[in-house]
Amino acid sequence: MATTSGDAQVAIDIKGLYAAYQRQPVLENINLQFPANKWTAIVGPNGAGKSTLFHVLTGSMKALRGKVQAFGEPISTHRKAGHIAYMAQREAIEWDFPVSVWETVMGGRYGHMRHDPLWRRLLPSRWYDRRHGEAVYNALQSVDMLGLAERPIGALSGGQKKRVLLARTLAQQANILLLDEPLAGVDPPSEQLILDVLAREREAGRTVIMVTHDMPGARRHVDHVVLINRFIRGVGTPEEMLSDGKLAELAVSSTEQSANDVPIDNASVYKAAQG
Numbered sequence: 001m002a003t004t005s006g007d008a009q010v011a012i013d014i015k016g017l018y019a020a021y022q023r024q025p026v027l028e029n030i031n032l033q034f035p036a037n038k039w040t041a042i043v044g045p046n047g048a049g050k051s052t053l054f055h056v057l058t059g060s061m062k063a064l065r066g067k068v069q070a071f072g073e074p075i076s077t078h079r080k081a082g083h084i085a086y087m088a089q090r091e092a093i094e095w096d097f098p099v100s101v102w103e104t105v106m107g108g109r110y111g112h113m114r115h116d117p118l119w120r121r122l123l124p125s126r127w128y129d130r131r132h133g134e135a136v137y138n139a140l141q142s143v144d145m146l147g148l149a150e151r152p153i154g155a156l157s158g159g160q161k162k163r164v165l166l167a168r169t170l171a172q173q174a175n176i177l178l179l180d181e182p183l184a185g186v187d188p189p190s191e192q193l194i195l196d197v198l199a200r201e202r203e204a205g206r207t208v209i210m211v212t213h214d215m216p217g218a219r220r221h222v223d224h225v226v227l228i229n230r231f232i233r234g235v236g237t238p239e240e241m242l243s244d245g246k247l248a249e250l251a252v253s254s255t256e257q258s259a260n261d262v263p264i265d266n267a268s269v270y271k272a273a274q275g
């Protein structure tokens with residue numbers, strides 16, 4: 001769980017972050033704090049850099065520049081300790097692969113299994129340490145998928161797959177959850193179920209950060225909103241940030257140019273000080 005160093009009210013602190021693909025800037029001068037034990041929605045149009053921000057936070061992409069800390073320490077420390085769980089938008093999962101729902105969610109436990117003796121990890125999954133099975137059971141129960149635990153993942157509907165991915169994220173028992181569009185492509189009952197699960201995670205003291213295009217869901221549930229479109233366009237409460245006026249401003253912001261809107265000079269590029 002969280003360490004006590006740094007500002008306990010801040011889960012993730014981003015300073016001066018820049019990110020680019022092939023020298024084309026995608027995120028510029030991002031200065032942002034995600035409050036601890038709160039539920040934040042990141043909102044922005046397609047191509048705004050929301051997923052890219054998560055790639056930087058999960059370490060799958062190096063920022064060009066900037067500093068990212070979690071609970072006052074380099075974020076990499078918390079990644080290695082398994083404190084950060086990530087649910088990708090388009091999960092790099094092979095849905096036709098012949099594995100069950102249970103085994104897929106067990107995949108969320110692999111980070112924790114590093115501490116188990118090797119002989120145990122080589123056994124079939126039913127012989128894994130009991131706490132892994134309990135975490136998978138609880139995660140599947142949360143998303144109401146226990147009844148389908150033995151089903152091959154390829155035989156699930158789109159909404160059921162989404163719930164399995166969420167269960168795999170929950171099974172990691174991390175204290176920061178990064179969720180890229182967890183509500184996309186699900187029917188209203190599944191959406192409500194996912195919102196309820198995330199509300200419970202927040203009540204349990206976790207920090208929930210989700211990218212979403214679901215404004216009604218965000219208005220009803222989240223504590224904090226970040227508007228982004230290459231730059232940070234606003235930070236505040238759902239009432240302040242999700243007004244029709246603010247969202248209209250955000251929508252047109254995609255056409256705005258900035259003084260920095262030029263390809264980044266390679267010579268100025270250096271790796272992010274992420275520890």
Ligand SMILES: Nc1ncnc2c1ncn2[C@@H]1O[C@H](COP(=O)(O)OP(=O)(O)OP(=O)(O)O)[C@@H](O)[C@H]1O
Pocket residue numbers: 021022026044045046047048049050051052053089
């Ligand atoms: N691997 C890549 N190579 C080059 N450009 C990329 C790559 N991935 C994303 N981009 C570009 O970076 C920009 C930001 O993409 P990103 O996926 O972060 O946006 P997003 O806000 O998550 O969008 P969406 O809401 O559509 O998911 C887009 O212009 C996209 O085309």
